[in-house]
Amino acid sequence: MGLVQGNLIPAFAGAWLAVVMTNHSFLSSIPQILLMLFGSTLIMGGACALNNYYDQDIDRIMPSKQNRPTVNNRITDQNLLLLSFGMMLVGEICLFLLNIPSGVLGLMGIVGYVSYYSIWSKRHTTWNTVIGSFPGAVPPLIGWVAIEGQISLTAIALFLVVFCWQPIHFYALAIKRKDEYALANIPMLPSVKGFKRTRVSMFIWLIILLPVPLLLINLGVVFVVLATLLNLGWIALGLTTFKKNSDQTKWATQMFIYSLNYLVIFFVLAVIVSLLTLI
Helix, strand or coil: CHHHHHHHHHHHHHHHHHHHHCCCCHHHHHHHHHHHHHHHHHHHHHHHHHHHHHCHHHHCCCHHHCCCCCCCCCCCHHHHHHHHHHHHHHHHHHHHHHCHHHHHHHHHHHHHHHHHHHHHHHHCCCCHHHHHHHHHCCHHHHHHHHHHCCCCHHHHHHHHHHHHHHHHHHHHHHHHCHHHHHHCCCCCHHHHHCHHHHHHHHHHHHHHHCCHHHHHHHHCHHHHHHHHHHHHHHHHHHCCCCCCCHHHHHHHHHHHHHHHHHHHHHHHHHHHHHHHCCC
16 A cells, blocks of 8 residues: 555646646546556556665564565565566656656656665665655656646645655654664664654654645645645644653554555545536
């Protein structure tokens, strides 16, 4: 579900909003949307596979990664690399068939995720999550550009939503797995700086995320209000007090679950509201 929630839903929403807000015909845009989703799925899957290849040494140490095919030898390194590069190649061909900007954004996502995040920042700095958020927020841009051919303020707003969402989401997960990351010597923020510092960072990103719906005012006041309430709900949950160390994991789990629901609700809400404007 992570691939769908974090990538395909934002990509589809970006394409859908481009159709509605730039007066494209939905029926004539269906082939473009399907090709975009297919190509995006391939490059995301291929990049993730390449990440799994590179991370084999640390994955073998972390209990939560033991079901990965690279850890339990269900796939050879050669086959994994062939699969990874094959998926990314076909995915990029699909995106370039749509238009050059879509293909370029796809390449930026691949390079950013594999090199700047997986190979460099993940193992060297506590800023790894923020750095990885840049390529992770590319899908809605690809969706929009696949239809419109160029980036707009709306596309940037969708990018910012996913970009700000990722540190909160992954910090919550990292709190739950801080011992694993410490064991694997991965400098995730909770493992290096501790829970309190991570919690403050999560609130900073929540505050940055709070006004972002205002950039989508062209979807209407109703959407801005509902999206802002969704943000305020997340902040309210984050303010939940706790007394024992064991509550840290409980709090992080609640924040993580909210993050999973947040992204789906936000983009589905954007699609529904845009549909109502057509009635």
